[in-house]
Amino acid sequence: MPDVPVTVIQASRGLSFVDLHALWHYRELLYFLVWRDVKVRYKQTVLGVLWVILQPLASMTIFTILFGVLLDAPSGNVPYPVFAFAGLLPWNYFASALTRSSASVVSSANLLTKIYFPRLVIPLAAVLSGLVDFAVASIVFAVIMLVYGIAPTAAILLLPAYLLLAMVTALGFGLWLSALNVRYRDVGYLVPFLVQIWMYLTPVVYATTLIPPRYRFLLSLNPMTGVIEGFRRALLGPGVTDTVLSPGLVAVSVGIALAVFLSGLVFFRTTERTFADIV
C-alpha cells in the first residue's frame, strides 16, 4: 500500500471554512441524498408529481382573483396570471428550498450521530432537490406562455444566473437556520412564518410600481427582489414592467446574498463540530 491516507483527529479551534476537497469526495453521497429526496417526496400519494403542477396553478388562480381581478393590481404589459406565475415559479422554489434546508440537519439526526461525512452535504442536497420540482413547474409555465402567445426573448439566457442567485440566497439562509435549528428548535416555528412574511415583502404577486419610488431601494435589500424581477424580465421580455431593477441595486442584492451565503458557510462549518453532541 504505497499511499495510505493519514487522518489526524483533534479538537479544532476558531472558525472553519469549506473543505472543497472533502465535498468533492462525497459528491456521490450528495447525488444519492438528492435522489432520495426526490424519490421519496411523492411516494404513497395518489397524485404524485401532479402536486408540483397543481400547487403553483392553484396559487396563481387565487392571486389572480385577489390581485388581478378584485384589486386590479398592475401587471405591466402581460396578463396578470402570467405575471403572477412568472413570480411564483422562482418564489416557490426558493420557499421550499429554504424550508427544507432549514429543517434538513435536524431531520438527518440519525445520520449525523452515526456516520461521518461533510455536514454541508445535507442542506446542499435540500436546496438541490427542489430543482426537480422547479423544472416541472417551468414546463407548466412554458405551456402557459404558449397559451397566452408570449414568446421568450433573448433575455431568457440570463435565467440561470437568476436561478443561481435564488439558490445561493436559499442556501445562505438555510445554512444559518439549519445550524441554529440544531440548538434552538425555535427555528422550526420561525421558518413558515418567515417565508410567509418574506413573500409579501417580495414583489411576487404585485409589481414594484405599487411601491412609492422613494421606498423602492428598500426592496433591493432583499435579494429575492432581484430574483423575481430578473425572472420576469428573462421570461417575459425586458419591457414587462417598470422595475426598480437598476444594475446598482442588483449589485446590492447580489452582495447581500453572497454575504449571507459566505457567513452562513463559516457559521455552519464552525458549529457543525457539536452537531452530533447536541442534535
Next chain:
Amino acid sequence: MSDVAIRVENLSKLYRIGSNGERPDTLRDALVGALRRNGGRPSARARDAEFWALRDVSFEVKRGEVVGVIGRNGAGKSTLLKILSRITEPTSGRVEIHGRVGSLLEVGTGFHPELTGRENIYLNGAILGMRRAEIDRRFDEIVAFAEIDRFLDTPVKRYSSGMYVRLAFAVAAHLEPEILLVDEVLAVGDASFQKKCLGKMGDVAGEGRTVLFVSHNMAAVEHLCPISLLLSEGRASSWGRTSEVVSAYLRETDRERTNDLSVVQDRSGNGRMRFLRVDYLGRQGLATKTARSGDPLAFDIHYTADDEIRSSSVVVSLAVYDQLGRSLFLCRSDFRAMEYTDLPVRGHVICRIPKLPLPPGRYLLNLCCEVGGQVSDWIQSACVLDVEAGDFYGSGRIPAVGRGDLLVEQDWSEVFTLSDGAANA
C-alpha cells in the same frame, strides 16, 4: 512507512450537561442563561454538569490487528468510536489514523422505509462511503448475503425486522475499508444470522484488515479479538491479551457488586418500586452467601414502594446470566399465575427454586419489577450468585466442567428387546 494503523494519544472528551441535565433548547432559555451570567452570578451549577466520557486514553493499534473494546455501560466505548469515526470531536488529545476508515455504529443508517431494497442498498452504500461502481460490483453478493432476492423491489417498510436487519448488515459487511470500526451491531438479528455475521467479521479479520470491535458479548470478543482494551469510567484501564483483559473486566464488575441495591445508581424505571436487597436462602430457608447445585434456593427480594402499589398489579422478575452475558433462565412472578395486587409499601417477595439447576460457577442476576405494566425498577447485573458443586443427581456424579451450562432432571430406563423365543411364548 510505519505499521501503525491507529494511534491514540491522551484522548479526552468532555460533555457538558446543562443544569438539571437540560441544555438550553430554545432561544429563550439561552437568552435567560446569558442574562444570568452577565448578571455577575457565577453559575455554580455549571461545574457539576461536566462529564468526562474519555480521559487521557492512549493506545496504538498495528495494521491488521483485531482489537476488542470492552467496558461497562457509560465507560466511554461508544464515545471512543464516535471520535475515531469523526462523528464528534475530542476535547483534547490526538488521533492519527493510517488508512481509509469504515465505521459501523449502527446497521441500516439512512435506510428509508419508502424506498425498495435495491434503492436502499445504493443509498446506504453511499452513506457508508462506498463508490457507486463498487456497489454495482458487489450488488449480487450483497443480495445473496441478505437472502432477500425475492423482495428486492419491495419497499423496506414492508420487510420483516429480520429481513431489514439482514439487508442492512449485508451492505455494511461488504464495505472494504482498511480500518473497520464496529459497535454492537451484532446485538440485532436472530442467532443464526448473528453467527453468519460473526463469520463474516472473522473473514474480515483474516484478510489483514484492522478492526476495532466494541461489544458486550464477551464470547464474541474472545472469539474474534486476540487483543482487547478495557475502558473504565473513561480511562483505559487494561490493554493486552483478550483473556486477561476480560478477566480484569470481570474482576472490576465483581468489586462493585454488593447485594445492597439501595445504593446502586445504574438502574432504570419510574422508581415507583425499588429493590433494596436480595438475600439468598438455602436449605431449611437459612441465609447463605453461596448456593449449591441441586439444593433448594430462594431469592428473598426486599423492596420499597409508594402507596400506588397497593392498588396496582406488580410483576417481579429475575433473570440469571452467566459471566459471558448469556441468558440462562428467567423467573417471573406471573409465570405461575401468581398475582401481586396488594403488596405492602415496604416488604419482600420470595422466589423459590426447588432444585438449583446451575453447575458450579459464578452467575449474575438482573432484577426487574413492573407496577401496573410500567417498569419501575430495572437493574442489570444486580447481584452475583456463586454456586458451589452439589450433588444434583443424588448419585455423587456431576458433569465435568464445561459439559453443559445447566443441570437437567433426567430419567433413564432400559428398553427390553424381546428375543424371538419370548415373542412366540
